[in-house]
Amino acid sequence: MSLAPRLDLRQSQSLVMTPQLQQAIRLLALSNLEVETFIAEEIERNPLLDSIGGSDDDGPIGEREPPAAASATDEPAGTDSLLMGDSGGEAALDVDFAAESFHHDSAADQVGMDGSLGMAGAAGGAMSGDSPDLDAFADTSLGLADHLLNQAGAVLKGHDLFVARHLIDLIDEAGYLAAPLLDVATRLGVPLDRVEAVLEVIQTFDPTGVGARDLAECLALQAREADRYDPCMARLIDHLDLVARGDMARLKRICQVDDEDLADMIRELRNYDPKPGCRFGGEAMQAVVPDLYIARRKDGWAIEINAATLPRLLVNRSYYVELTSGSRDKASKAWLSDMLASANWLVKALDQRQRTIIKVAGEIVRQQEAFFLHGVAHLKPMTLRQVADAIEMHESTVSRVTSNKYLSCARGLFELKYFFTSAIQAADGGDAVSAQAVKAALRTLIQAEDAKAILSDDTLVDLLNAKGFDIARRTVAKYRESLGIGSSVQRRRQKTLEGAG
Secondary structure, three states, X not given: OOOOOOOOOOOOOXXXXXXXXXXXXHHHOOOHHHHHHHHHHHHXXXXXXXXXXXXXXXXXXXXXXXXXXXXXOOOOOHHHHHHXXXXXXXXXXXXXXXXXXXXXXXXXXXXXXXXXXXOOOOHHHHXXXXXXXXXXXXXXXXXXXXXXXXXXXXXXXXXXXXXXXXXXXXXOOOOEEOOOHHHHHHHHOOOHHHHHHHHHHHOOOOOOOOOEOXXXXXXXHHXXXXXXXOXXXXXXXXXXXXXXXXXXXXXXXXXXXXXXXXXXXXXXXXXXXXXXXXXXXXXXXXXXXXXXXXXXXXXXEEEEEOHHHOOOEEEOHHHHHHHHHHOOOHHHHHHHHHHHHHHHHHHHHHHHHHHHHHHHHXXXXXXXXXXXXXXXXXXXXXXXXXHHHHHOOXXXXXXXXXXXXXXXXXXXXXXXXXXXXXXXXXXXXXXXXXXXXXXXXXXXXXXXXXXXXXXXXXXXXXXXXXXXXXXXXXXXXXXXXXOOXXXXXXXXXXXXXXXXX
16 A cells, blocks of 8 residues: 555535524524514614514515515425535525515415415404503502602611611512621621611501511511511411421420411411512513414314514515625625625525424324324324424424413414423323323323222322323333322322311
C-alpha cells in the first residue's frame, strides 16, 4: 500500500442548515401567539412586510397583491422534506421573486378531512373580532400589598408606619409573614416589642388572618374575629395535626367536648380561609388560546387554524419597486434584494408551517376519532412515530408541531401532546388501551367509592382488571398520585372529616 500523498475527487450530499432553514424549523415549534410576536418583530425589521390583520379581512387592492388561492389537494414539500433532504435544501423554499402575487393564507388554513373546506359558524368564530374580549373582565382590584398599605396609612403614622410598610413587604401572596420578628427588629434598629405591636395592628386588617406566621395563628385570628375562640377551639387549633389525621377520639379528650360539639367546631374550622391573601391574587391568570379548532361535520371532520392569532402577512411589492427606482448605489439595491428574499421566504415558511400543522392534526383526529366521538375512555395509545410514519414525515418534525400547541373541540381544550400516551395491555388479550383511559377509569372508581368502604390499591387493581385493564399495583399507585388522589388511608381520614363537618 502506497503512503505517498495524492489528490482524490469525491462526490457527496449534505444538508446545509442555512439561517432560513433554521428559521423554518424554529417556527414549527412556536405556538400561534409566539408566531404573532415573531411576525411583529420581522415587520419592524423588514419594511417590505405588511400585516393586514385576521384572515377574515379583505386584502387591499392596488399596491399590495392579495394572496392567490391554491388547491386543497396540493401537497407541498413542507419543512420535514427539508430536514430529510428530499427537496434539495434551501431550494425547497425558493420562490419566484418576479411573481406579482404570492400564495399564503390559502385553502390549507382550513382543510376538512373529508375534503371539504371552510368552518363558517364553527368554534373558530368565537375568536372573531366581534366577540367580547374576556381579558376585559379580568379583576383590576388592588393587590394584597397595596390593600394592606392603604389600611396601614389610615391607622399608623411615623415610625410605626415605616415598620408596617417593611412587614407588609415581607408578607407573601398567601398572607403569611415568614420572616422572624427578631431579624426585622435588628434590621430596622427598633425594639422587638414595637415590631410585635405593629404586627398586631396589621393582623386586624382585612382580610382576616393576614400577617399570621403559621396556619394555627391564621385560623386563630379568624376564630377571634368570629367570636368563636373559646378554650375548646383554642385547643383544637393547637392540635391541627390530629385534625389532619382524623383522630376524633383524642380530639374529644383534649378539647373536652362530645361528638356533637366536636363536629360543630370542625365545621366552623372548615369555613375559615387557610390562605386569606390569595383572594387578592398575584399575577393575572393567562387564558390558553387554542391553535387549532376541530368540528364535526355530517360527512367527516373539519380542522381549522385559529386565524384570529395569525395576521395575514403580505409582501409590499409596490413599495419595493418605489425604493428600487429611487436608490442608485449598489449597497442599497443589494439590501432591498435581501429584504425581498427574506420577506418571500418568511411568507412561504409560514404557509408551510400551517400546512404541516394541519396535516399532523388531521392524522391525530383520524387515529383518535373514537375519543372525539365518545370521550377519554376510548383514547387509543399513540406515539409520535406512528403519526410520523402515517404522514411520511420525520418523528422530530411531529414533535415540533405538537409542542406548545392546543386543540379546541366539542370535548374541551387539549394540548396536542395529550393524545400521545403509552399503551396498557388489555386483560383479555385484546387491543391495548391508552394510559389516559386507565386514569379516567381509576378516577371514576375512586369518586364512586363508599365512605365506609374505601378502596385500597389492591382492590383497585382487581376492579380495573375486571374492566379489561391488565395493570400492576405499582402502576395504580403511580397513576393515582399523578391524578392528585391520596392513598386509601388519606381518603378515609378525609371522608371522616367530611362526615364530622
